Amino acid sequence: MKIILTGATGFIGGEILTQCLENTSITSLVILSRRPIERVLSHSKAKIIIMENFKLYSESVIREIADADACIWALGTYDGNVEVEVDYPTAFAKAILQGRRGGGKFRYVHLGGAFTEEDQEKALWWLQAARKGRGLGEFKMKKFAKENGCEEYWETFIMKPGGVLKKDSVAFLNWAIPNCIIRGDECAASMIDVALNGAEQEIVKMDTMVLKGKSLLGR
Numbered sequence: 001m002k003i004i005l006t007g008a009t010g011f012i013g014g015e016i017l018t019q020c021l022e023n024t025s026i027t028s029l030v031i032l033s034r035r036p037i038e039r040v041l042s043h044s045k046a047k048i049i050i051m052e053n054f055k056l057y058s059e060s061v062i063r064e065i066a067d068a069d070a071c072i073w074a075l076g077t078y079d080g081n082v083e084v085e086v087d088y089p090t091a092f093a094k095a096i097l098q099g100r101r102g103g104g105k106f107r108y109v110h111l112g113g114a115f116t117e118e119d120q121e122k123a124l125w126w127l128q129a130a131r132k133g134r135g136l137g138e139f140k141m142k143k144f145a146k147e148n149g150c151e152e153y154w155e156t157f158i159m160k161p162g163g164v165l166k167k168d169s170v171a172f173l174n175w176a177i178p179n180c181i182i183r184g185d186e187c188a189a190s191m192i193d194v195a196l197n198g199a200e201q202e203i204v205k206m207d208t209m210v211l212k213g214k215s216l217l218g219r
Helices: 011-022 059-065 082-099 128-147 167-176 184-197 206-216
Strands: 002-006 028-033 046-050 070-073 106-111 154-160 163-165 181-183 203-205
Touching: 002 011, 011 028, 011 184, 028 059, 046 059, 059 082, 070 082, 070 184, 082 106, 082 128, 106 128, 106 184, 128 154, 154 184, 154 206, 163 184, 181 184, 181 206, 184 206, 203 206
Parallel strands: 002 028, 002 070, 028 046, 070 106, 106 154, 154 203, 163 181
Antiparallel strands: none
């Protein structure tokens, strides 16, 4: 299976990258990145495409990604930057459509968040810009297939983790703030599973992610 990955230099994306490289069901991995990633430069199944602008896709890049089976979109911001949260994934999706019409379903897996807000008019007491920016990105990608007439061969899944932390921090925080924290490796494993196999619901909530992640990791 051929997978596209963005955000591979981030905390969650880096864990997704590690697990993708180890997963034998993934035979080809295309990484869209602003800069080289040293540990994958010589990996046999990985290819890095350097993107100077995530809103512009050349014909050569479109040819590289058009035959992929799925994308894990882990590129995002902490401040809800609308260009990154909305314009970048929308431009990517349109580039895929430009090179691919028909055929098997393309599976798009979007890293959202448990506390995001799609309603841009709603007043929020904390992290308003970040939660609304990411929420708007989720909303736009949920509507993408219908608005672009590609529902027959495009499916979107929105992943909704809460706080994503390194495994050493999770045990204490889950005791202090129950059901709000997920380990980074569990988050990554659950997202890869959705990219490979899909999910029952378009929105994959954190409790489902934790259970699936633990199961996949043998916990």
